[in-house]
Amino acid sequence: MPELCTVLLAGLGLALGTFAIRASGGAAGGLLESRPRVQQLMEDGAVLVLASVMATTALTDGVAFAGYARPAGVALAGVLAWRGVPLPVVLMVAAAGTAGLRALGAA
Amino acid sequence: MIEVVESAFRDPLVRGALSMGLAVALIGIAYGALTVDGGLPVWLAPLLGVLVLAGASEMLFVGLAAGGTSPWLAMVAALLVNTRHLPYGMAVRRLLGTGFWRVVRTHVMNDESVAYGLAQRDPERARRAYTIAGLSVLVGWPVGALAGGLLGQVIDQSAWGLDAVFPAVILALLLPALRESRLRVPVLAAVVVSVAAAAWAPTGLAPVLGLVALPLLLLRRWRDA
Numbered sequence: 001m002p003e004l005c006t007v008l009l010a011g012l013g014l015a016l017g018t019f020a021i022r023a024s025g026g027a028a029g030g031l032l033e034s035r036p037r038v039q040q041l042m043e044d045g046a047v048l049v050l051a052s053v054m055a056t057t058a059l060t061d062g063v064a065f066a067g068y069a070r071p072a073g074v075a076l077a078g079v080l081a082w083r084g085v086p087l088p089v090v091l092m093v094a095a096a097g098t099a100g101l102r103a104l105g106a107a
Numbered sequence: 108m109i110e111v112v113e114s115a116f117r118d119p120l121v122r123g124a125l126s127m128g129l130a131v132a133l134i135g136i137a138y139g140a141l142t143v144d145g146g147l148p149v150w151l152a153p154l155l156g157v158l159v160l161a162g163a164s165e166m167l168f169v170g171l172a173a174g175g176t177s178p179w180l181a182m183v184a185a186l187l188v189n190t191r192h193l194p195y196g197m198a199v200r201r202l203l204g205t206g207f208w209r210v211v212r213t214h215v216m217n218d219e220s221v222a223y224g225l226a227q228r229d230p231e232r233a234r235r236a237y238t239i240a241g242l243s244v245l246v247g248w249p250v251g252a253l254a255g256g257l258l259g260q261v262i263d264q265s266a267w268g269l270d271a272v273f274p275a276v277i278l279a280l281l282l283p284a285l286r287e288s289r290l291r292v293p294v295l296a297a298v299v300v301s302v303a304a305a306a307w308a309p310t311g312l313a314p315v316l317g318l319v320a321l322p323l324l325l326l327r328r329w330r331d332a
Contacts, residue, residue, distance in 0.1 A: 007147065010178035014168055015158035017186045022216045025196015026203050043225060044293070044324050046198030047284045049191050050222050050277055051294045052301035052317030058274035060305045066270075073271035074278060081279035088126040094275035095133075098268030 069106045073098030120232070124239040127219045128247030130272050131162065135251020137264045138166050142256060145173020149256035156249035161217060162273075164188040167310055188311025194318065195221045202234045215241025218273075222280035289324070296320035 032038045058074040060066050077094035081087070115121050135156065142152040147169060155165045164185035171181035195216055202224050203212045215238070224237030264270055284290055297317030304313040 004148070007151070007172050007178045010172070010182040011151070011155050011168065012158070013179075014164065014182045014185050015155070017182070018159050018161050018164065018189045018192065019214060021186070021189050022192045022196050022213045025193040025216075026200040026209075026213055027196075028193075029197035029200030032197075041321065041324065042194065042197040044290065045194045045318055045321055046221060046225060047281065047290060048293060048297040048317045048320050049194050049314055050218060050281055052297050052314035053191070053218055054274045054277040054281060055298040055302050056305045056313050058271075058278070059302050062310055063306060069268070070271045070274075073268055074274045077271070077275035078278045078282070081275075081282055086126075087123050087276075087279055088129070090279050091126065091130050091272050091275055094271040095268035098271040099266060100268075102266065102268065 067106070069098045069101040072101055072106070120236055121239055124223065124236065124243045127223065127240050127276060128243030130247075130276050131219065131244050132247040132251030132254070133269050134162060134273050135248045135253075136255035136258065137269060138162065138169070139252040139255020139257070140259055140264075141166060142169045142173070142252070143259055145169060147173055149253070152252035152256055153249040156252045157245070159185075160214060160245060160248065161189050161192070162248060163311065184310065187309055190312070191315050192216055194315075199224055199237060201230065202237045204234070208238075212238060212241065215245050217241065217244055218277055219244050219280070222277055226280050226283045293320040293323040296323055 029039075029042060032042070054074075056062075058066075058071050073094045073096075076097045077090045080093055081090045085093075135152075138156070139149075139152045143149055152165070152169065155168070159165050159168075167188055168178075168181045168185040171184060172178045196213070199216065199221055203209045220237050220241035223240040224233045227233035227236045281294075285294060297320040300319055301313045301317040304316045308316060
């Protein structure tokens with residue numbers, strides 16, 4: 001266990017660095033304000049990254065395949081969301097579906 | 108006052124944002140439990156939750172630091188996870204506004220608020236959705252982390268299926284964008300690339316690699332022109 005003080009300082013560095021990344025994205029985007037096609041491309045880029053975040057967290061534990069229960073629960077939630085079911089219900093079904101499959105013995 | 112609160116709760120935009128705060132609170136429980144389990148103090152996870160406000164990177168940072176990695180190395184790894192906020196910032200820059208609120212809206216930039224904001228068509232509505240979702244996460248995440256730290260390992264994340272909540276939030280928010288057919292093939296490509304990359308890319312970089320699908324969008328536009 002490293003010194004708590006060092007952990008705190010590094011945590012503060014993480015906070016400042018993260019804010020800097022967020023702010024520079026906003027500032028760099030502002031420079032392209034007069035280019036609507038580039039703007040559209042950036043929004044599409046964010047959708048692609050979000051979809052990748054969703055897929056990697058649904059299917060992997062960061063490295064290896066996460067098993068069938070979690071992606072099944074997420075897919076079930078996706079179907080309900082597509083049919084217009086409210087978000088809180090969708091999220092509860094995702095958790096309950098995954099938990100249920102695990103209780104039945106699915107990995 | 109009560110009437111204001113009541114009418115706010117009747118707004119589906121607010122209700123959606125609040126359920127997002129609740130969802131990240133559930134995930135925050137795992138984060139708080141992980142921190143305490145690693146021998147770090149209970150207040151650390153909520154404090155980082157407020158100051159950093161980027162879930163996956165905090166969990167990586169705390170996990171590495173508790174495991175004996177140098178905190179500075181853990182910081183660099185965690186910052187790498189947050190590189191995806193760069194394209195996010197570019198995409199939502201019109202929602203950020205100016206002055207004090209620009210600082211706040213920049214700080215609450217995360218997967219949930221970006222997806223919620225981009226899902227709205229009207230620009231004023233998009234800014235409101237983004238801000239409320241961001242503030243809701245700013246409250247929900249540290250509160251969940253505190254609860255997790257206090258509960259310790261009483262709650263078994265995997266038995267409750269809580270690991271499915273986060274991807275489900277993002278999927279639900281992405282669906283409106285996928286109704287536009289031009290995005291479907293590039294999104295599929297991004298998903299395939301990033302999942303394949305998760306096995307070998309440094310933690311957190313795999314989702315950013317989904318951007319390699321962007322040329323597919325350009326190709327399509329060029330063909331349609």
